[in-house]
Amino acid sequence: MEAQKFTMLHEIDVLRSTPSTIKVKVLKVWSVKDNNKTNEDFLLEMVFMNELGNRMQSTVFKQDIFRFKRYLNENATLTIVNPILGSNASNYKVIDCPNKLVLNSSTHVNPCSQFDGPTFGFKFYSFKSVIDKEIPLKATIDIIGHVVHVFKDNNSNLRDVKKMQD
Template identity: 25%
Template sequence: MDFNNITMLNDVDVKSYNNIIRVRIISWWKLPSKNNADETYSIEMIVVDEQGSCLIIKSPTFGPNTATFKYVDNRHKIGFYYNTKITQSDDLFGSFYGFSFTGFKSILDKTAREDVSIDVIGSVVRCFDRVKKAGDNNYYKRSMELEDLENHCIYVTLWDEYEKQFSDYLSKHPDVTTIVIVLQFGRLKWFGAKPYVSNAFNNVTRLFINDDINEINSFKQRYPI
């Protein structure tokens, strides 16, 4: 396979069947069939190439991304066809997690888009009590206030498994004083005069809580305590 003839995701020609792309899968999930919830209708995934911030995929198909809410800001979706070939790549390039952080100021200024998922990073400066989800005793939601390095603050709401992940972290680390979180593939919504970023559903969103990763470590080094 010719690895020197790689096409960047922003440069793909949807009319061509000879594209070769090199990407890292950073999130994937299954969509159930509408007629049978036990059957898988499709497998969705989010991929990133080295320009955005591995796999070698030869001869994929490309179609328009017409979703009302887009998990990535790209006008195309990638599809696998009968002649698509996938090869493992050992070239670990670019940001490992493919973060693309949205500044809190752009959220507060209402210049951040609401029809595309966003990544945010910040320190938890205020945390509200968990609230039981209406109609379901097994799940909760929890809101919190995040602060960035420029002292801008936004609200984040975690639902279901993501709230449980956060609550589990609190129970295991009762003495922690600084909590920095990354919410990747979150969804921005305005409620009154306040912007909230929450997890999307289908388990697309990824939540990192004080993880030992470069982005969180760098934030902590620069954040005034």
């Protein structure tokens, strides 16, 4: 049996003649409430990531939420057939990408059991690459810390550490 061919997020073409099939992991899902009906969602927004680590924002409008909501859970892996590519005209872009996917009535979504992409929705950069400004200009980074000294694990308590610093 031949393996299914998936289109990568950066390869989706507006002018394609055949429907694209993508394999993605759902990184984040949030709803935007309807201003007129406070108990209803106006749309769902998501961030998808493919197996190469490329990310793209996606939208499901109110009339199609019932078709997709059960599949759109964070960390779910999905195959999506025939998503629509549109311009991301939002003033608040979660992903630095000019386009976004729209799931509509012609889109089909199914769970996927195999995803060989990154475990997390972010890329790791070395501290040196941040200092040397080698990372992409618009990359979002979070610096947790920089290790300057490592103590032996000898079950020492805080007083022992303070003595070593004096």
